[in-house]
Amino acid sequence: MWLKKNGLYVLLAISVVLAVLGVATSNFIFKSGTAGMGIIIILVLNMGLKKSAKDTWWILAAFLFSIIGDWFLSNMNGDSLMFVKGIALFFLAHVGYLLYALANGRIKEVFTSILLAAYLAFFFLVLYPTFTDVSLMVASLVYLLISCFSLGAAMGMKSNPTAKRSFILGIVLIIFSDTIIAFKEFVDYHTFDFLITPTYYLAHIFITFSLIKRFESNVPTSN
Structure with a gap:
């Protein structure tokens, strides 16, 4: 148990190093490193269990979709179709986060309603006037909705604090x-562009850390 626990933190430290390299370079191996290392850690977490924690596979799938989606966005070169495909894959990633959270709790309805109201106002007042491509507009709106629901479900989780x-x-x-990506791509506002990748990589690291802490607290796994 001790070796496995500390080994997981070594892998998480490697994930941090890959995040730094991903920010500093354009190498896709490094850019996909935090999600890739998260997948490895999930597999290690499940190796020692008599019965795998099935809900963690939703996070594994989310990380996998994130890697593929990131590839589309990294290679779109102004192609709106590639951007839509990337959004679709990140949508599936959020579905994974949502299902994991719901397997461990329930959605916070009031919080989610307030969040939805705020982001829908942002969408229709700020983003909507900039769209010329209907498919891109629809994809962005659907992605916004699933993002709000996944956070609302996370807020309602019953887990180790x-x-x-x-x-x-x-x-x-x-x-x-x-x-920030929405401001960059649709509003042509670039002041905070430098935060896009660091926050994205940190997100994977914190989600992976969450799974490690759950493992340490011996929280019963969902079936």
């Missing part, structure tokens, strides 16, 4: 990074 806070922070960082 540290694990829950870390998971919530991870989802918040993803939404924060996506909001």
